[in-house]
Amino acid sequence: MKPTDSIPLLSSASRPTILIVDDDEAIQDLVNIYTQEQGFQTRSCPNAETALEDMRKFFCPIVITDVQMPGMGGLSLCRKLRTGKWPGYVYIIVMTGHDQEDGVVEALDAGADDYLHKGAPPAELRARLRVAERIVTLEQRLRRTLESKARQAASDALTGLPNRRTFDRRLNAEFKRARRFGEPISVLLIDADHFKQVNDQYGHHVGDEVLRRLAATLREHLPREYDVLARIGGEEFAAVLPHTSRDDAAIVAERLRAAIESTPFATAAGKLRVTVSIGIGSLSNRVSMEPQTTLDVLDEADRGLYESKRLGRNQVTVAPATEPRTLLEVSS
Numbered sequence: 001m002k003p004t005d006s007i008p009l010l011s012s013a014s015r016p017t018i019l020i021v022d023d024d025e026a027i028q029d030l031v032n033i034y035t036q037e038q039g040f041q042t043r044s045c046p047n048a049e050t051a052l053e054d055m056r057k058f059f060c061p062i063v064i065t066d067v068q069m070p071g072m073g074g075l076s077l078c079r080k081l082r083t084g085k086w087p088g089y090v091y092i093i094v095m096t097g098h099d100q101e102d103g104v105v106e107a108l109d110a111g112a113d114d115y116l117h118k119g120a121p122p123a124e125l126r127a128r129l130r131v132a133e134r135i136v137t138l139e140q141r142l143r144r145t146l147e148s149k150a151r152q153a154a155s156d157a158l159t160g161l162p163n164r165r166t167f168d169r170r171l172n173a174e175f176k177r178a179r180r181f182g183e184p185i186s187v188l189l190i191d192a193d194h195f196k197q198v199n200d201q202y203g204h205h206v207g208d209e210v211l212r213r214l215a216a217t218l219r220e221h222l223p224r225e226y227d228v229l230a231r232i233g234g235e236e237f238a239a240v241l242p243h244t245s246r247d248d249a250a251i252v253a254e255r256l257r258a259a260i261e262s263t264p265f266a267t268a269a270g271k272l273r274v275t276v277s278i279g280i281g282s283l284s285n286r287v288s289m290e291p292q293t294t295l296d297v298l299d300e301a302d303r304g305l306y307e308s309k310r311l312g313r314n315q316v317t318v319a320p321a322t323e324p325r326t327l328l329e330v331s332s
Helices: 025-037 048-057 074-083 101-109 122-154 164-181 195-202 204-221 246-261 294-310 327-331
Strands: 018-021 042-045 062-066 091-096 114-117 185-192 228-233 236-242 265-267 270-272 276-283 316-318
Touching (some): 018 048, 025 042, 025 062, 025 122, 048 062, 048 074, 062 074, 062 122, 074 091, 074 101, 091 101, 091 122, 101 114, 114 122, 164 185, 164 236, 164 276, 164 294, 185 246, 185 294, 195 204, 204 228, 204 236, 236 246, 246 316, 294 316
Parallel strands (some): 018 042, 018 062, 062 091
Antiparallel strands (some): 185 236, 228 236, 265 270
């Protein structure tokens, strides 16, 4: 490789970081010059062992590695990179001073994406890096798209809270953990009072505003980050409170009820006062007296919610615990 006139610098923040692995400092410096001229940020390591450690701390989506190095060689590094777990795809360019065809095949079989001779002109390196950048960028975009779709599938579009499917999954996971370690867990079912009147009088766009502000207020007044709040349908919300007994859940529920009652919601129709009714279901260590399935806990909370509505709404009700269901009752 021979130095050439530099090309205009691009924004380094928008380019993938490249890890250069070579025991020859002169080659390291030369490759650094060529890659940095194209706007890439670079990191350098003198051997494969150090490169693996560096990748775990500072992930680089593009790796340029020499084949022959003391200790672990470049091909072994390729195999290690391919079997490792990384936050994104690793595009590997193997660089060597030899030009045998069997060496190219061996490098590709080891997991390399491309092969470059050390005597190649800088223009060839630049072209191969453009290919690497294109592949890495496409992979990152695809990953972000899939992650976004997964979040959308797990979230309620209106409020941004977890949806019913996500709520059920989280409740099942927390319930199993609580049963395993003998810890209490509680569920709140929360329903906006007279919400149909809001939609009928002011329109669904105002109703949507109310639901968004209701969700935000509930989330703000839940005591812990790991408490799960979800919108499970219409104007109904649910919260999973791990490590929370029935009595403590009643305190949390009353806090939520009072916060909603005292917080007029600013909407396009002006400030509206909203209240909620809440029912509580719980599992605790008193196995003989407490619900034994998630369905029992939800049924208990639903009975509490119904009672809050019957008593005039804007209430918190702890329904009496039911006896555990038998396996026959659960499966029927």
